[in-house]
Amino acid sequence: MERTPAHPEVTMAKALNDGLRRALERDAKTLLFGQDIGRLGGVFRVTDGLQKDFGEHRVIDAPLAESGIVGTAIGLAMRGYRPVVEMQFDGFVYPAFDQIVSQVAKIHRRSEGRVIMPITIRIPYGGGIGAVEHHSESPEAYFAHTAGLRVLTPSDPQAAYVTIQQAIASNDPVVYFEPKRRYWDKGSVDRTIDPLDLREVADPWRARILRTGSDVTIACYGPMVRTCLEAATASGDVSIEVIDLQSLSPLDFDTIAGSVERTGRLVVVHEASRTAGIGAEVAAVISERCFLSLEAPVTRVTGYDVPYPPSRLEDHYLPDLDRVLDSVDKVMAY
Amino acid sequence: MERTPAHPEVTMAKALNDGLRRALERDAKTLLFGQDIGRLGGVFRVTDGLQKDFGEHRVIDAPLAESGIVGTAIGLAMRGYRPVVEMQFDGFVYPAFDQIVSQVAKIHRRSEGRVIMPITIRIPYGGGIGAVEHHSESPEAYFAHTAGLRVLTPSDPQAAYVTIQQAIASNDPVVYFEPKRRYWDKGSVDRTIDPLDLREVADPWRARILRTGSDVTIACYGPMVRTCLEAATASGDVSIEVIDLQSLSPLDFDTIAGSVERTGRLVVVHEASRTAGIGAEVAAVISERCFLSLEAPVTRVTGYDVPYPPSRLEDHYLPDLDRVLDSVDKVMAY
Amino acid sequence: MDESGRNGSAVQLLTPEGERVTHPTYDISLTDHELRGLYRDMALVRRLDAEATALQRQGELGLWASCLGQEAAQVGSAHAMGTSDFAFPTYREHGVTWVRGVPALDILAMLRGVTNGGWDPNAHRCSLSTIVIGNQALHAVGYAMGITFDGADAAAIAYFGDGATAQGDVNESFVLATVFNAPVVFFCQNNQWAISQPRERQSRIPIFERAAGFGFPGVQVDGNDVLAVMAVTRAALARARGGEGPTLIEAYTYRMAAHTTSDDPTRYRMASELEVWRLRDPIERLKVFLARQGIADRHFFDSIDDEGDLLADEIRVGVRSMPEPPAEAMFDNVYCEPHPLLEGQRASVIDYLASFVDPVGR
Amino acid sequence: MDESGRNGSAVQLLTPEGERVTHPTYDISLTDHELRGLYRDMALVRRLDAEATALQRQGELGLWASCLGQEAAQVGSAHAMGTSDFAFPTYREHGVTWVRGVPALDILAMLRGVTNGGWDPNAHRCSLSTIVIGNQALHAVGYAMGITFDGADAAAIAYFGDGATAQGDVNESFVLATVFNAPVVFFCQNNQWAISQPRERQSRIPIFERAAGFGFPGVQVDGNDVLAVMAVTRAALARARGGEGPTLIEAYTYRMAAHTTSDDPTRYRMASELEVWRLRDPIERLKVFLARQGIADRHFFDSIDDEGDLLADEIRVGVRSMPEPPAEAMFDNVYCEPHPLLEGQRASVIDYLASFVDPVGR
Ligand SMILES: Cc1ncc(C[n+]2csc(CCOP(=O)(O)OP(=O)(O)O)c2C)c(N)n1
Numbered sequence A, B: 001m002e003r004t005p006a007h008p009e010v011t012m013a014k015a016l017n018d019g020l021r022r023a024l025e026r027d028a029k030t031l032l033f034g035q036d037i038g039r040l041g042g043v044f045r046v047t048d049g050l051q052k053d054f055g056e057h058r059v060i061d062a063p064l065a066e067s068g069i070v071g072t073a074i075g076l077a078m079r080g081y082r083p084v085v086e087m088q089f090d091g092f093v094y095p096a097f098d099q100i101v102s103q104v105a106k107i108h109r110r111s112e113g114r115v116i117m118p119i120t121i122r123i124p125y126g127g128g129i130g131a132v133e134h135h136s137e138s139p140e141a142y143f144a145h146t147a148g149l150r151v152l153t154p155s156d157p158q159a160a161y162v163t164i165q166q167a168i169a170s171n172d173p174v175v176y177f178e179p180k181r182r183y184w185d186k187g188s189v190d191r192t193i194d195p196l197d198l199r200e201v202a203d204p205w206r207a208r209i210l211r212t213g214s215d216v217t218i219a220c221y222g223p224m225v226r227t228c229l230e231a232a233t234a235s236g237d238v239s240i241e242v243i244d245l246q247s248l249s250p251l252d253f254d255t256i257a258g259s260v261e262r263t264g265r266l267v268v269v270h271e272a273s274r275t276a277g278i279g280a281e282v283a284a285v286i287s288e289r290c291f292l293s294l295e296a297p298v299t300r301v302t303g304y305d306v307p308y309p310p311s312r313l314e315d316h317y318l319p320d321l322d323r324v325l326d327s328v329d330k331v332m333a334y
Numbered sequence C, D: 001m002d003e004s005g006r007n008g009s010a011v012q013l014l015t016p017e018g019e020r021v022t023h024p025t026y027d028i029s030l031t032d033h034e035l036r037g038l039y040r041d042m043a044l045v046r047r048l049d050a051e052a053t054a055l056q057r058q059g060e061l062g063l064w065a066s067c068l069g070q071e072a073a074q075v076g077s078a079h080a081m082g083t084s085d086f087a088f089p090t091y092r093e094h095g096v097t098w099v100r101g102v103p104a105l106d107i108l109a110m111l112r113g114v115t116n117g118g119w120d121p122n123a124h125r126c127s128l129s130t131i132v133i134g135n136q137a138l139h140a141v142g143y144a145m146g147i148t149f150d151g152a153d154a155a156a157i158a159y160f161g162d163g164a165t166a167q168g169d170v171n172e173s174f175v176l177a178t179v180f181n182a183p184v185v186f187f188c189q190n191n192q193w194a195i196s197q198p199r200e201r202q203s204r205i206p207i208f209e210r211a212a213g214f215g216f217p218g219v220q221v222d223g224n225d226v227l228a229v230m231a232v233t234r235a236a237l238a239r240a241r242g243g244e245g246p247t248l249i250e251a252y253t254y255r256m257a258a259h260t261t262s263d264d265p266t267r268y269r270m271a272s273e274l275e276v277w278r279l280r281d282p283i284e285r286l287k288v289f290l291a292r293q294g295i296a297d298r299h300f301f302d303s304i305d306d307e308g309d310l311l312a313d314e315i316r317v318g319v320r321s322m323p324e325p326p327a328e329a330m331f332d333n334v335y336c337e338p339h340p341l342l343e344g345q346r347a348s349v350i351d352y353l354a355s356f357v358d359p360v361g362r
């Protein structure tokens, strides 16, 4: 994806809005379904204006029942629709967990390939916005651990614009995590490209090397990408390569391993709690694959193994530039 | 825990039954709550006879509503009870996931220590019994990833007898995974010990070295422990140390690292899917902590990243003695 | 036996003694051919069920959930469906899948353990069996919402048990069905038991009354009366197709067998209960009626028995010769699109298994 | 404005014009002192609410969910509780927590972001606010089951909104409450909106009618009439304590403010709606009644205003001076018992922060 500064700068929320609009235009079977997504335009305004333009049967306000939303989306998919459901916040996806894990993830397999589940489950996730409990969680590992699902997360407006459309176009179910504190970050977005044409855009299931470097590789995703890019810029003497994983399931180990073979060091960064998170998987695989190339152990910079803390503590919970650089220093000094 | 052959040999199901009985006797506030646990004695007969002996208000048959079961158990805990709830099978815990993740795991913290959640959630888990879909899953990583919960799994009747009582006595919520295909395995159980007295029994949150060896460490848990012990016996020339993790949250890295410092090699074995599973966490931590002692990369032998397959395929899905030894060979040959 | 869940007004068109009675609201007029067809399906489903139970005993099936005693509820409701309607059954609805045209062996494949599915849901307009209690009620509502969006003339029907009425999903499906006025019929077979739990453990009042609390009609029907079941379901499906929204049907019936072949009902229920229900047998009842009315004769009944024998043979032979799936089949259809992780795991399994092959190649 | 959710029979004891009327089933007789107490609590809660809203605007609170307009429903129902009863509120029940004796600053602490809780649930017999819609309804049922097991003379009361009635958990709580005949009152404030979703998106018929479908009584009460709310809740709590099981109360009211301070209701509702409801203001109504009846005079109302000013001062000063929790507080109370992983993480945070301290020690 080339970024020509000629393209307008928009927020990630707007880029997602545009991407959803394109998806609704492209395929009449695409529906949006979620709480408050219609007249209100979603609590983050990501669906702003879409109900007005596509009608109440394409952009559907749902009752306050997450299992009901995902469960009926399954039925709609069985009827040939391509539902894009919104969970209002990360902490409210759990009532739908059963339908996601036992049905969305397994129906294609159960049907021996006869039924597809082209459902996209959009989840604004992560902290850093001073919210109350249940509004700042990072539950991506639950879904990455679940066979049958794919998991994507964009880190900038251009990626959001492209990957939301790729997610919707995928015949596999995709849990699409939107880094909510980056909703208002701006970036230039090229809307002239066709996100479904892999000659024009990158494969969404591949990691993206956003910055090359020679001393340490940082693997990160979603809200942490900006933080890690800033850390890479701030780090004077250490040359840092920054990889945006983007696809959390499947993980693109080839790109990470390729980088680590060159740098010899890996720091994995995410907001979610550490234990059995995405970082654990990356560390486990890279420690094995790059055993002989690693000059220091793979290190993780993550949220702690505590419930997301009240907002006045979140700056201590969230990995920031200093913590990332601190780990980079340790890895370099190993 | 010493095993004197003088003690009677009982199945794990019976050992659990005895453990539950002791817990009911010990504390009048302890209640059992679950589907079909009363007159039927549970689909695995783990609660056999308990309703008859303790009454319908101590051993309570629940409606078919898992969220309802866990949600009301929370209320009972708030009222001072110590509920032990049974999920009938691994695949049926997901309707309760929201109550477990958002409430059970977080209420103690939310209350700043004023409210305790001494709930034990018993879940028969794992495959190998030729069951239909949803009856053979290994969802432990979801719970180990969730801060605020503890996760235990016994591997033999004696451990089951002791740890179920320790779990119930814990003021923290414990998700207690029972390896269902080991329910009928027999072992001698010493019922004279007091499981709550740490002078008499081991700390449940520590891993157990079940067999010492010098070449390779195998870390495993639950249903895989017997398989790994058999592998260790079958492996003629390679000396294998077998560690039963027992506590999956928190994980006892000290015991594993201590072993790996000696053997230089680690194979982690579990049935659950690989990605972001318990094995990933163990591999990530040990690869970091034992970076300079490892003579080969940490290797995982796990279920594949597929929905649990139909029963005629489960032997291929489940790690068995051959697959474990194959990995041991590879690690030795590295 | 507790009959508190039975409402005096349960719709009945055929008494347990096989007498045809009238009902002020519901009636049905079927040709003799159709009536014999109902009998045939019920009898063959019972045969299939018996054969599967036997095969399970012999170790050929991993498990079997018998529908013994529920044939009228299942066959009657499925016969009420049109070809464009879509059914969402559970693990016990063999009578429904049978009527939807799913071949007997496909019905058994899941319990043979060679698949978690068994048939093409779209070809038969019948979803695969849902095992997680209640999940499919929401699928049916979503499917029905799709029917509305398509402007199609069809309806969805969700099957579930008395136990399932306690689940959040089933109740949410009532909410969504009413809010979207979805063309869906909720067909609850109250067979009195959810494994060992009697109906009262799930609801204090008759189940069909639940619907009114959500603002849609509920009706209780004698679930062992195939005519009444068919009449009531037909009316509900017509209502749905006509844009009048959901209906809850409670078919009052009885699970004559154990919950599954793994279950031991002597632990929790009285044999006498079974005796009472034997007198209400759904197949006997229709048989008496057909015979008395001269709609079917001994020759007909014998021919159905013969057909049953053939079916049983087909099942016995067919189940034993179902091909074992190869190891790598576990990676099939997990995803539609390429997935490097699974491709790697698939390759590793193939390599690993190949390593066991005798090196000389014998 | 759509009034389809309003039932003609909603219990009312005080008209919007402040006139005392009678009801065939429900009545209440309160001393003048008690009546003034109701007014005082409603007025102070409104003041607390206004102050919190202002503090949020000033950046001192992260968020505020206003209970403006719902004071009668909350204060009236909470006044019906006895000391041994236990309340399970949501994020909007400031009127309930207030009446349960939770200090104003403790009510605000969670929204200040210094805690996810704020008070001692056992001391006030009032659970912490539940944010995940519907979860607490089950907690209340479980608590009530415990009351039964204890043989205690108490009841639980679960608060939730109109939106929550769509959730599986709320409906499962109805199932469990009836099956166990739990002494619980379900108190639903139908404030017409769930964020931007009108009540009809959650239920096609009046909410209180849901209860009948589960086999227990439901009653609709004018939620802006504090006397009626208190009378109805008292009766339901008495029923519960008397072993007669659950009751669903639908308090028909209106969310006068935005959903929260983050919300913009102009996007989805008409200003005219608000105007209509302003005429039904719960506090004005009681004020008129008290004044007309000579139960309270201008001096009394002024004194409450003064008390409100003091409360506002206390809140303004108190919120700003709430101590910031130290970084390592995030590890507190995650577990009761020792946990090496968290102890390690706590130590690493302390070390890490110490590494920033100026080495000279200034
Ligand atoms: C969510 C869930 N919990 C538990 C089970 C285990 N289970 C299988 S069948 C059954 C009883 C179902 O009773 P009912 O709904 O009355 O249907 P029936 O079996 O009588 O046809 C239970 C508890 C399950 N399949 N799904």
Ligand SMILES: Cc1ncc(C[n+]2csc(CCOP(=O)(O)OP(=O)(O)O)c2C)c(N)n1
Pocket (backbone or CB within 6 Å): A035, A064, A066, A088, A092, A095, D092, D131, D132, D133, D160, D161, D162, D163, D164, D165, D191, D193, D194, D195, D255, D259
């Ligand atoms: C499970 C869940 N889903 C979504 C939300 C987000 N949310 C917070 S309040 C609310 C609306 C609640 O409406 P209602 O139950 O009527 O209560 P009210 O806010 O009107 O008091 C929603 C959707 C949530 N808190 N929990």
Ligand SMILES: [Mg+2]
Pocket (backbone or CB within 6 Å): C161, C162, C163, C189, C190, C191, C192, C193, C194, C195
């Ligand atoms: Mg049943």
Ligand SMILES: [Mg+2]
Pocket (backbone or CB within 6 Å): D161, D162, D163, D189, D190, D191, D192, D193, D194, D195
């Ligand atoms: Mg509301």
